[in-house]
Amino acid sequence: MKPCPFIAVEGAIGAGKTTLATMLSDRFDIPLLKEIVEENPFLDKFYQNIEEWSFQLEMFFLCNRYKQLEDTGLQYVSRHQPVISDYHIYKNLIFAQRTLKGVKLDKYRQIYHLLTEDLPKPNIVIYIRASLETLQKRIEMRGRDFETAIDPAYLQQLIEDYETAFAELAEREPETTIITVNGDEMDFVEHPEHFEHIVRQVKELL
Template structure:
Protein backbone atom coordinates (compact mmCIF):
# COMPACT_ATOMS: atom_id res chain seq x y z
CA UNK A 1 0.00 0.00 0.00
CA UNK A 2 3.00 2.28 0.39
CA UNK A 3 3.08 3.20 -3.30
CA UNK A 4 -0.67 3.75 -3.57
CA UNK A 5 -1.48 7.47 -3.33
CA UNK A 6 -3.30 8.40 -0.15
CA UNK A 7 -3.68 12.18 -0.16
CA UNK A 8 -5.04 14.19 2.77
CA UNK A 9 -6.19 17.80 2.50
CA UNK A 10 -6.04 19.72 5.77
CA UNK A 11 -6.43 23.21 7.19
CA UNK A 12 -8.67 25.27 9.48
CA UNK A 13 -12.43 25.57 9.25
CA UNK A 14 -13.65 27.25 6.04
CA UNK A 15 -10.37 27.04 4.10
CA UNK A 16 -11.78 24.86 1.30
CA UNK A 17 -10.63 21.34 2.15
CA UNK A 18 -13.64 19.52 0.74
CA UNK A 19 -13.74 21.58 -2.45
CA UNK A 20 -10.09 20.89 -3.21
CA UNK A 21 -10.34 17.20 -2.28
CA UNK A 22 -13.28 16.83 -4.67
CA UNK A 23 -11.31 18.54 -7.44
CA UNK A 24 -8.36 16.21 -6.86
CA UNK A 25 -10.62 13.16 -6.96
CA UNK A 26 -12.15 14.31 -10.23
CA UNK A 27 -8.82 15.19 -11.86
CA UNK A 28 -6.88 12.06 -10.91
CA UNK A 29 -9.78 9.59 -10.59
CA UNK A 30 -9.18 8.95 -6.90
CA UNK A 31 -11.76 7.70 -4.45
CA UNK A 32 -13.02 10.67 -2.38
CA UNK A 33 -13.44 10.33 1.37
CA UNK A 34 -15.23 13.19 3.11
CA UNK A 35 -15.32 13.69 6.84
CA UNK A 36 -18.67 13.66 8.56
CA UNK A 37 -19.50 17.15 9.82
CA UNK A 38 -23.15 18.05 9.65
CA UNK A 39 -24.11 14.57 10.86
CA UNK A 40 -22.45 15.20 14.22
CA UNK A 41 -25.41 15.73 16.59
CA UNK A 42 -23.28 17.60 19.13
CA UNK A 43 -21.69 20.20 16.85
CA UNK A 44 -24.35 22.91 17.13
CA UNK A 45 -24.34 22.58 20.91
CA UNK A 46 -20.54 22.63 20.88
CA UNK A 47 -20.37 26.05 19.24
CA UNK A 48 -22.90 27.36 21.75
CA UNK A 49 -21.14 25.88 24.79
CA UNK A 50 -17.70 24.40 24.06
CA UNK A 51 -16.88 23.49 27.63
CA UNK A 52 -20.05 21.44 28.05
CA UNK A 53 -20.08 19.62 24.71
CA UNK A 54 -16.44 19.32 23.62
CA UNK A 55 -15.82 15.74 24.77
CA UNK A 56 -18.95 14.35 23.11
CA UNK A 57 -18.19 16.24 19.91
CA UNK A 58 -14.59 15.10 19.65
CA UNK A 59 -15.39 11.46 20.48
CA UNK A 60 -18.05 11.36 17.76
CA UNK A 61 -15.57 12.66 15.19
CA UNK A 62 -12.84 10.28 16.34
CA UNK A 63 -15.00 7.18 16.09
CA UNK A 64 -16.34 8.05 12.64
CA UNK A 65 -12.91 8.92 11.25
CA UNK A 66 -11.56 5.67 12.65
CA UNK A 67 -14.24 3.70 10.79
CA UNK A 68 -13.45 5.62 7.61
CA UNK A 69 -9.74 4.77 7.95
CA UNK A 70 -10.64 1.11 8.30
CA UNK A 71 -12.67 1.34 5.11
CA UNK A 72 -9.84 3.16 3.31
CA UNK A 73 -7.48 0.38 4.30
CA UNK A 74 -9.61 -2.64 3.45
CA UNK A 75 -11.78 -1.46 0.55
CA UNK A 76 -9.39 0.82 -1.33
CA UNK A 77 -5.67 0.82 -0.54
CA UNK A 78 -5.42 -2.95 -0.33
CA UNK A 79 -7.09 -3.04 -3.74
CA UNK A 80 -4.59 -0.47 -5.07
CA UNK A 81 -7.27 2.24 -5.38
CA UNK A 82 -5.85 5.75 -4.77
CA UNK A 83 -7.66 7.82 -2.15
CA UNK A 84 -8.00 11.51 -1.33
CA UNK A 85 -9.55 12.58 1.98
CA UNK A 86 -10.60 16.05 3.07
CA UNK A 87 -8.97 15.60 6.47
CA UNK A 88 -6.01 14.03 8.28
CA UNK A 89 -6.45 12.17 11.56
CA UNK A 90 -4.02 14.56 13.25
CA UNK A 91 -6.84 17.12 13.31
CA UNK A 92 -8.44 15.12 16.10
CA UNK A 93 -5.59 16.01 18.44
CA UNK A 94 -5.52 19.64 17.26
CA UNK A 95 -9.17 20.18 18.15
CA UNK A 96 -9.19 17.96 21.23
CA UNK A 97 -6.17 19.64 22.79
CA UNK A 98 -7.76 23.01 22.19
CA UNK A 99 -11.20 22.24 23.60
CA UNK A 100 -10.93 19.43 26.15
CA UNK A 101 -10.05 19.76 29.80
CA UNK A 102 -6.75 18.15 30.66
CA UNK A 103 -8.17 15.02 32.30
CA UNK A 104 -10.51 14.48 29.34
CA UNK A 105 -7.69 15.05 26.85
CA UNK A 106 -5.47 12.46 28.53
CA UNK A 107 -8.21 9.84 28.16
CA UNK A 108 -8.96 10.95 24.62
CA UNK A 109 -5.30 10.74 23.56
CA UNK A 110 -5.03 7.17 24.86
CA UNK A 111 -8.11 6.13 22.88
CA UNK A 112 -6.75 7.91 19.80
CA UNK A 113 -3.43 6.04 19.98
CA UNK A 114 -5.22 2.70 20.32
CA UNK A 115 -7.54 3.34 17.38
CA UNK A 116 -4.98 4.55 14.85
CA UNK A 117 -2.43 1.83 15.62
CA UNK A 118 -1.88 -0.18 12.44
CA UNK A 119 -4.15 1.93 10.27
CA UNK A 120 -2.89 3.63 7.07
CA UNK A 121 -1.65 7.20 7.15
CA UNK A 122 -1.59 9.60 4.17
CA UNK A 123 1.65 9.61 2.18
CA UNK A 124 1.01 13.08 0.71
CA UNK A 125 -0.51 16.00 2.61
CA UNK A 126 -1.91 19.28 1.32
CA UNK A 127 -2.07 22.05 3.90
CA UNK A 128 -4.41 24.95 3.10
CA UNK A 129 -4.15 28.10 5.18
CA UNK A 130 -5.69 31.57 5.02
CA UNK A 131 -6.23 34.72 7.05
CA UNK A 132 -9.05 35.06 9.54
CA UNK A 133 -10.96 37.45 7.26
CA UNK A 134 -10.86 34.97 4.38
CA UNK A 135 -12.00 32.09 6.58
CA UNK A 136 -14.87 34.07 8.09
CA UNK A 137 -16.04 35.19 4.64
CA UNK A 138 -16.06 31.62 3.33
CA UNK A 139 -17.82 30.29 6.42
CA UNK A 140 -20.51 32.94 6.03
CA UNK A 141 -20.87 32.20 2.33
CA UNK A 142 -21.51 28.48 2.79
CA UNK A 143 -24.13 29.26 5.42
CA UNK A 144 -24.05 26.30 7.79
CA UNK A 145 -26.39 27.02 10.69
CA UNK A 146 -24.18 25.38 13.31
CA UNK A 147 -21.19 27.53 12.28
CA UNK A 148 -22.92 30.89 12.76
CA UNK A 149 -21.80 31.02 16.39
CA UNK A 150 -18.09 30.42 15.74
CA UNK A 151 -16.02 32.80 17.83
CA UNK A 152 -13.46 34.61 15.62
CA UNK A 153 -10.93 34.36 18.46
CA UNK A 154 -11.42 30.60 18.52
CA UNK A 155 -10.88 30.44 14.76
CA UNK A 156 -7.79 32.65 14.93
CA UNK A 157 -6.25 30.46 17.62
CA UNK A 158 -7.13 27.40 15.55
CA UNK A 159 -5.08 28.82 12.68
CA UNK A 160 -2.14 29.25 15.03
CA UNK A 161 -2.55 25.68 16.28
CA UNK A 162 -2.53 24.38 12.71
CA UNK A 163 0.67 26.25 11.91
CA UNK A 164 2.38 24.85 14.96
CA UNK A 165 1.31 21.25 14.39
CA UNK A 166 2.26 21.30 10.70
CA UNK A 167 5.65 22.83 11.39
CA UNK A 168 6.24 20.06 13.93
CA UNK A 169 4.95 17.41 11.53
CA UNK A 170 7.30 18.55 8.75
CA UNK A 171 10.27 18.35 11.11
CA UNK A 172 9.34 14.91 12.44
CA UNK A 173 8.24 13.38 9.09
CA UNK A 174 10.51 14.84 6.40
CA UNK A 175 9.82 11.84 4.15
CA UNK A 176 6.13 12.77 3.78
CA UNK A 177 5.58 15.64 1.30
CA UNK A 178 3.53 18.56 2.60
CA UNK A 179 2.28 21.04 0.01
CA UNK A 180 1.28 24.42 1.42
CA UNK A 181 -1.20 26.67 -0.40
CA UNK A 182 -2.25 30.15 0.72
CA UNK A 183 -6.02 30.65 0.44
CA UNK A 184 -5.66 34.43 0.45
CA UNK A 185 -3.63 34.28 -2.76
CA UNK A 186 -5.23 31.27 -4.46
CA UNK A 187 -8.97 30.94 -4.99
CA UNK A 188 -9.26 27.52 -6.61
CA UNK A 189 -13.06 27.62 -6.47
CA UNK A 190 -13.54 30.87 -8.39
CA UNK A 191 -10.39 30.94 -10.55
CA UNK A 192 -9.64 28.02 -12.86
CA UNK A 193 -6.04 29.09 -13.30
CA UNK A 194 -5.47 28.79 -9.55
CA UNK A 195 -6.97 25.31 -9.50
CA UNK A 196 -4.84 24.30 -12.49
CA UNK A 197 -1.70 25.56 -10.73
CA UNK A 198 -2.50 23.57 -7.58
CA UNK A 199 -3.35 20.38 -9.46
CA UNK A 200 -0.14 20.61 -11.48
CA UNK A 201 1.93 20.90 -8.31
CA UNK A 202 0.08 17.99 -6.72
CA UNK A 203 0.61 15.85 -9.80
CA UNK A 204 4.33 16.62 -9.77
CA UNK A 205 4.67 15.64 -6.11
CA UNK A 206 2.61 12.46 -6.51
CA UNK A 207 4.85 11.28 -9.35
CA UNK A 208 8.01 12.15 -7.46
CA UNK A 209 7.01 10.77 -4.07
CA UNK A 210 5.55 7.45 -5.19
CA UNK A 211 7.65 6.59 -8.24
Protein backbone atom coordinates in the same frame (compact mmCIF):
# COMPACT_ATOMS: atom_id res chain seq x y z
CA MET B 1 7.49 -0.31 -4.91
CA LYS B 2 6.46 3.35 -4.76
CA PRO B 3 3.48 3.73 -2.38
CA CYS B 4 0.14 4.43 -3.98
CA PRO B 5 -1.06 8.01 -3.44
CA PHE B 6 -3.18 8.65 -0.37
CA ILE B 7 -3.86 12.39 -0.52
CA ALA B 8 -5.37 14.41 2.33
CA VAL B 9 -6.52 18.03 2.15
CA GLU B 10 -6.37 19.97 5.41
CA GLY B 11 -6.86 23.44 6.88
CA ALA B 12 -8.87 25.29 9.50
CA ILE B 13 -12.67 25.60 9.45
CA GLY B 14 -13.73 27.27 6.21
CA ALA B 15 -10.43 26.84 4.37
CA GLY B 16 -12.07 24.95 1.49
CA LYS B 17 -10.87 21.42 2.22
CA THR B 18 -13.87 19.54 0.86
CA THR B 19 -14.16 21.77 -2.20
CA LEU B 20 -10.51 21.27 -3.18
CA ALA B 21 -10.57 17.56 -2.38
CA THR B 22 -13.67 17.11 -4.56
CA MET B 23 -12.10 19.04 -7.45
CA LEU B 24 -8.93 16.96 -7.27
CA SER B 25 -10.93 13.74 -7.02
CA ASP B 26 -12.78 14.67 -10.20
CA ARG B 27 -9.62 15.74 -12.02
CA PHE B 28 -7.59 12.63 -11.21
CA ASP B 29 -10.60 10.29 -11.20
CA ILE B 30 -9.83 8.78 -7.80
CA PRO B 31 -12.26 7.99 -4.94
CA LEU B 32 -13.09 10.73 -2.43
CA LEU B 33 -13.36 10.13 1.29
CA LYS B 34 -15.40 12.89 2.97
CA GLU B 35 -15.52 13.44 6.70
CA ILE B 36 -18.82 13.53 8.55
CA VAL B 37 -19.45 17.04 9.90
CA GLU B 38 -23.07 18.15 9.89
CA GLU B 39 -24.20 14.70 11.01
CA ASN B 40 -22.45 15.20 14.36
CA PRO B 41 -25.36 15.59 16.84
CA PHE B 42 -23.23 17.65 19.24
CA LEU B 43 -22.19 20.49 16.89
CA ASP B 44 -24.92 22.99 17.76
CA LYS B 45 -24.44 22.42 21.48
CA PHE B 46 -20.66 22.59 21.14
CA TYR B 47 -20.59 26.06 19.56
CA GLN B 48 -22.99 27.30 22.24
CA ASN B 49 -21.00 25.80 25.12
CA ILE B 50 -17.57 24.49 24.11
CA GLU B 51 -16.48 23.35 27.56
CA GLU B 52 -19.65 21.37 28.24
CA TRP B 53 -19.85 19.45 24.96
CA SER B 54 -16.29 19.22 23.66
CA PHE B 55 -15.56 15.64 24.79
CA GLN B 56 -18.75 14.24 23.24
CA LEU B 57 -18.09 16.14 20.01
CA GLU B 58 -14.46 15.04 19.70
CA MET B 59 -15.23 11.40 20.48
CA PHE B 60 -17.95 11.31 17.81
CA PHE B 61 -15.52 12.67 15.22
CA LEU B 62 -12.73 10.34 16.29
CA CYS B 63 -14.87 7.19 16.12
CA ASN B 64 -16.34 8.08 12.75
CA ARG B 65 -12.98 8.98 11.21
CA TYR B 66 -11.46 5.82 12.64
CA LYS B 67 -14.14 3.72 10.93
CA GLN B 68 -13.74 5.59 7.64
CA LEU B 69 -9.96 5.16 7.60
CA GLU B 70 -10.16 1.54 8.65
CA ASP B 71 -12.44 0.89 5.68
CA THR B 72 -10.16 2.97 3.44
CA GLY B 73 -7.22 0.78 4.37
CA LEU B 74 -9.14 -2.33 3.35
CA GLN B 75 -10.77 -0.92 0.22
CA TYR B 76 -7.95 1.13 -1.29
CA VAL B 77 -4.57 1.32 0.45
CA SER B 78 -4.05 -2.42 0.91
CA ARG B 79 -4.98 -2.91 -2.76
CA HIS B 80 -2.57 -0.18 -3.90
CA GLN B 81 -5.40 2.01 -5.18
CA PRO B 82 -5.19 5.82 -4.87
CA VAL B 83 -7.64 7.73 -2.68
CA ILE B 84 -8.14 11.32 -1.52
CA SER B 85 -9.73 12.58 1.70
CA ASP B 86 -10.78 16.01 2.95
CA TYR B 87 -9.07 15.50 6.31
CA HIS B 88 -6.05 14.03 8.07
CA ILE B 89 -6.73 12.07 11.28
CA TYR B 90 -4.11 14.25 12.99
CA LYS B 91 -6.67 17.06 13.01
CA ASN B 92 -8.41 15.29 15.89
CA LEU B 93 -5.52 16.16 18.19
CA ILE B 94 -5.43 19.75 16.92
CA PHE B 95 -9.04 20.32 17.98
CA ALA B 96 -8.97 18.18 21.12
CA GLN B 97 -5.90 19.91 22.54
CA ARG B 98 -7.70 23.22 22.16
CA THR B 99 -11.10 22.22 23.58
CA LEU B 100 -10.28 19.53 26.18
CA LYS B 101 -8.46 19.91 29.47
CA GLY B 102 -7.08 17.81 32.31
CA VAL B 103 -8.34 14.26 32.71
CA LYS B 104 -10.60 14.45 29.65
CA LEU B 105 -7.68 15.44 27.42
CA ASP B 106 -5.50 12.67 28.87
CA LYS B 107 -8.22 10.08 28.24
CA TYR B 108 -8.79 11.38 24.74
CA ARG B 109 -5.09 11.20 23.85
CA GLN B 110 -4.91 7.60 25.07
CA ILE B 111 -7.93 6.61 22.97
CA TYR B 112 -6.63 8.54 19.95
CA HIS B 113 -3.23 6.81 19.95
CA LEU B 114 -4.81 3.41 20.54
CA LEU B 115 -7.17 3.79 17.59
CA THR B 116 -4.84 5.45 15.10
CA GLU B 117 -1.52 3.66 15.58
CA ASP B 118 -2.17 1.19 12.75
CA LEU B 119 -4.45 3.26 10.50
CA PRO B 120 -3.30 4.14 6.97
CA LYS B 121 -1.71 7.60 6.85
CA PRO B 122 -1.69 9.97 3.85
CA ASN B 123 1.63 10.28 2.03
CA ILE B 124 0.64 13.59 0.41
CA VAL B 125 -1.02 16.36 2.42
CA ILE B 126 -2.30 19.61 0.92
CA TYR B 127 -2.46 22.22 3.67
CA ILE B 128 -4.62 25.28 2.94
CA ARG B 129 -3.29 28.16 5.05
CA ALA B 130 -5.72 31.09 5.39
CA SER B 131 -6.23 34.18 7.54
CA LEU B 132 -9.17 34.83 9.86
CA GLU B 133 -10.74 37.24 7.36
CA THR B 134 -10.63 34.67 4.56
CA LEU B 135 -12.05 31.90 6.74
CA GLN B 136 -14.89 34.11 7.95
CA LYS B 137 -15.83 35.04 4.38
CA ARG B 138 -15.92 31.41 3.29
CA ILE B 139 -17.86 30.33 6.36
CA GLU B 140 -20.44 33.03 5.64
CA MET B 141 -20.68 31.99 1.99
CA ARG B 142 -21.44 28.34 2.73
CA GLY B 143 -24.15 29.30 5.23
CA ARG B 144 -24.09 26.55 7.83
CA ASP B 145 -26.30 27.72 10.69
CA PHE B 146 -24.24 26.09 13.44
CA GLU B 147 -21.06 27.87 12.24
CA THR B 148 -22.52 31.35 12.70
CA ALA B 149 -21.90 30.97 16.45
CA ILE B 150 -18.15 30.38 16.08
CA ASP B 151 -16.20 32.84 18.22
CA PRO B 152 -13.63 34.70 16.03
CA ALA B 153 -11.10 34.32 18.86
CA TYR B 154 -11.57 30.53 18.73
CA LEU B 155 -11.10 30.56 14.96
CA GLN B 156 -7.95 32.68 15.21
CA GLN B 157 -6.52 30.33 17.83
CA LEU B 158 -7.34 27.40 15.57
CA ILE B 159 -5.33 29.01 12.76
CA GLU B 160 -2.34 29.24 15.07
CA ASP B 161 -2.87 25.67 16.26
CA TYR B 162 -2.82 24.44 12.68
CA GLU B 163 0.46 26.22 12.01
CA THR B 164 2.04 24.57 15.03
CA ALA B 165 0.54 21.18 14.25
CA PHE B 166 1.77 21.09 10.67
CA ALA B 167 5.27 22.01 11.73
CA GLU B 168 5.09 19.07 14.16
CA LEU B 169 3.60 16.77 11.51
CA ALA B 170 6.50 17.50 9.17
CA GLU B 171 8.88 16.31 11.89
CA ARG B 172 6.78 13.33 13.04
CA GLU B 173 6.13 12.03 9.51
CA PRO B 174 9.11 13.05 7.32
CA GLU B 175 7.98 10.59 4.66
CA THR B 176 4.82 12.67 4.14
CA THR B 177 5.00 15.38 1.48
CA ILE B 178 3.20 18.58 2.48
CA ILE B 179 2.02 21.04 -0.17
CA THR B 180 1.09 24.41 1.33
CA VAL B 181 -1.55 26.50 -0.45
CA ASN B 182 -1.93 30.20 0.38
CA GLY B 183 -5.70 30.46 0.76
CA ASP B 184 -5.60 34.25 0.94
CA GLU B 185 -3.97 34.60 -2.46
CA MET B 186 -5.27 31.52 -4.27
CA ASP B 187 -8.97 31.05 -4.98
CA PHE B 188 -9.09 27.66 -6.68
CA VAL B 189 -12.86 27.94 -7.20
CA GLU B 190 -13.06 31.34 -8.90
CA HIS B 191 -9.70 31.21 -10.68
CA PRO B 192 -9.05 28.07 -12.78
CA GLU B 193 -5.38 28.96 -13.12
CA HIS B 194 -4.98 28.73 -9.33
CA PHE B 195 -6.48 25.24 -9.35
CA GLU B 196 -4.24 24.22 -12.27
CA HIS B 197 -1.21 25.34 -10.26
CA ILE B 198 -2.19 22.94 -7.46
CA VAL B 199 -2.86 20.18 -9.98
CA ARG B 200 0.64 20.57 -11.41
CA GLN B 201 2.16 20.28 -7.94
CA VAL B 202 0.23 17.09 -7.26
CA LYS B 203 1.10 15.65 -10.69
CA GLU B 204 4.79 16.07 -9.95
CA LEU B 205 4.38 13.81 -6.93
CA LEU B 206 2.20 11.26 -8.72
